[in-house]
Amino acid sequence: MTDAIQIERERGLLTLRLNRPDKKNALTRAMYSHLVEALKQADTDPDINAVLITGSAECFTAGNDIADFIQQPPSNLDSPVFHFMLNLLECRKPVIAAVAGAAVGIGTTLLLHCDLVYVSRDARLRMPFVNLGLCPEFGSSLLLPRLLGHAKASELLLLGEGFSGEQAAEWGIATEALGSGEAVLAKAREMALRFESLPPEAVRISKQLMKAPDREQLRKVIEEEGALFTQRLRSPEAMAALSGFINRR
Ligand code: COA
Secondary structure, three states: OOOOEEEEEEOOEEEEEEOOHHHOOOEOHHHHHHHHHHHHHHHHOOOOOEEEEEOOOOEEEOOEOHHHHHHOOOOOOOOHHHHHHHHHHHOOOOEEEEEOOEEEOHHHHHHHHOOEEEEEOOOEEEOOOHHHOOOOOOOHHHHHHHHHOHHHHHHHHOOOOOEEHHHHHHOOOOOEEEOOHHHHHHHHHHHHHHHHHOOHHHHHHHHHHHHHHHHHHHHHHHHHHHHHHHHHHOOHHHHHHHHHHHOOO
């Protein structure tokens, strides 16, 4: 376990805080494993009504740790990152994200699977998978074109164009954009705590109904993306791009 993930319990709310500021909260295998444990706890503990995922007021996450990608790339669906995303997808409790600063790679992808997403207007979101010699992951190749249309999704997924929190809210990727990281966290916490006063079984069934129509298709797409992503990680294109980031200074 690592204190790079801080878990806080406030009444029925479980907050998972990414806390690796020296590396912009880049996610390591150990961090994914810690997040998996927390999500499992949230799912099974009847006294937990909602989960809040956040970083700091300056940075959500720079995505998967690139050194980890080079040294210990996920090789199959049994990797910590896959367990994390599958637990997020399957979580029966509402998951709320509070995002300020950079949200790169999986830091943007995971938002597509949260129930409520609050962002700072100037948050910087980006999915530079192609730029890194990789490909979209965890259902983004299905969900983004559906949400934005093929032409706009192509700008984000093929060119790896970045976008702001304000745009994320306009396009329906986020629930609402707010003025500062502090305001984002306060709003996300306030909305997450509201689940305490709602009947939990009705919340669970309603979330399940909203997710059910896509479940099978999403699983299939995630498996296809995962197989290609793990292959791509070992490709000369990806090795060159990832080493380029590590050696850029
Ligand atoms: N993996 C590992 N280390 C990372 C990282 C990542 N994904 N993102 C940032 N870091 C590290 C940097 O190497 C640097 O470490 P160092 O000080 O030991 O050299 C530190 O975090 C600070 O990063 P820096 O780039 O100097 O910060 P910034 O404020 O200028 O930029 C980002 C922040 C997030 C925009 C930029 O770091 C970035 O683009 N990171 C790569 C993100 C990425 O491509 N992720 C997708 C993976 S699929």
